[in-house]
Amino acid sequence: MSYQVRIAETDHAFDVDDGESVIDAAMRAGLMLPYSCRGGTCGTCMGDVVEGRIAYPDGLPPAIDGDQDEAGKALFCQARATSDLVIRVGEVRDAGDIRPQRLPARVERVEDCAPDVRRVFLKLPRDKRLAFLPGQYIDFLLRGGQRRSFSLANTPHDDELLELHIRHLPGGLFSGYVFNDMKEGALLRFEGPLGNFFLRDDSDRPMILIGGGTGFSPVKGIVEQALHTGVKRPMHIYWGARARPDLYLDALPREWEAQHSNIAYTPVLSDPAAEDEWSGSTGFVHEQVVRDHPDLSGFDVYMSGPPPMINAAKTAFAEAGLPADRLFYDSFEAAPETR
Template sequence: MGYQVRIQGSDHAFEVNEGESVIDAALRNGLMLPYSCRGGTCGTCRGQVVEGEIAYPDGLPPALEADEADAGDALFCQARPQSDLLIAVREVREAGDIIPRKLPARVTGIEDLAPDVRRLWLRLPAGTRLPFLAGQYLDILLRGGRRRSFSLANAPHDDERLELHVRHLPGGAFSGHVFDGMREGALLRFEGPLGNFYLRDDSDRPMIMVAGGTGFAPVKGIIEHALHIGVERPIHLYRGARAREDLYLDELPQQWAAENDHIRYVPVLSEPKPGGDWDGATGFVHEQVLAEHPDLTDFDVYMSGPPPMINAAKRDFARAGLDPSRLFYDSFESAPE
């Protein structure tokens, strides 16, 4: 048996399964409510129960006093509905609604994805989770005040570990360590989430997503989030790479397209090997977009990748009628060493 939770002052409502917390159910339904520790100790998820009854599986959470509970206050990361609810709580709708934090994280997995790309899996301390919007990024904090930015490649509903895709840059202070010396169990510090590259769910326009290199990371998170919340707008994914081996995790977008009629996937190689077995699109990825969509007037466009790709696409997409307010991008600038 489940219950319906309505958010006061909003048209949003969602179903909570028996024994499920309000926060877990909201995330499962694609709604972001404030949270942090997911253990009832920080109070970030505090709101009010306007109508209905709740219970806590292990008694009153540490961050909630008995008189506050009597007055209707609740910690929704622990609260389990005992009836349909009307709650008062602030929804997270924009990047500015989430306060970045500095946190430690332990490397729990290292995986080679391409000759020059590795995937890192990071786990936060016990009882800590990171609220973020799909497509945002982290700054890894290095000695001497240096920072290196990496997009989150997982979606918010799948936040038990954080996924980063790291490209090996010649002389890179952090990427060099990732490829030459980092081991599982290493401890990092980061600040995040950061950035304004995330899915705008207030639009009904078809979407074109353009990813170059490791710009696939935030696009991966956005598409996985869109699939999770049931977005059915057309998604045209164009992915640019130099050669076939640079199309890491290529089976994943192929699977998205095979299993979802509203997703189309077009990989584009700029430097396919002569005499190879590539018979797909070639050239610059943004030019492939324009060849198939010469009029971008009615689209939302999301782009992530190297600055030359972003800059060329911004110029040419504007000429094709793209409304600048419907262009969202994350330019992967390389930090100087």
């Protein structure tokens, strides 16, 4: 059995399954409602039930009292619909709608996926969750007030663990720790989410998504969110790297391309080694984009990676007709080490 939930004063509606929380159903439909702990203890997700009925699986959660419940307030991370609903709650439509948090996290798992790239998976305390938009990043808080920034590679609907792709930079303070000393179970502190790099859902234009090096990480989150919410817009993914081993998750976008007719994938190597036996595209990734799409006037473009790639691409894409307000990017500044 399922019920319909409509958000008052908007044209947004979604279905919620019997026993499913309103927050989880909204996220499944591609809508982001405010939340933090996902456990009923913080009150961030509180809103109003305008019409209909809800129930809580384990009684009133800690962050709501009987008077608020009687007045029609609800914690939507715990509320289960028992009829069709009309609710009033603020939607997260922009990065500015999410308040960054400072949180601890433990290293749950580390995977080597290239000689100089690791996937690091973080687990938050049991009563905490991080609300974020796919493509945003977090800052690790280090001693002496230093910070190191890394993009989130997972999606809000799959947030049990936070996924980061970390490249080992020579002399890098934090990346050196990650590769030489960090163990599973290590405790880290971070602030996030941060940044304005995320998928805009107010367009029906085809998308070009470009990752340079570990700039693939936020692209991964954006694409997986788009697939989860059923986005049908054409998506052409480009991954620029130096040599074949730098395409450290190459099988994943190839799988997307094979399984979804609206996805194309083009890896581009700038300096392939002889042992790579590379027969694909070569050169700079932004140049390949323009070769494939000489007229960019009808596209939205998302790109993340090192500043030289971003700066060169901005010029080339403008010359190919891309309006400035349809280019969304995250420049991985390398001072003194980057995400």
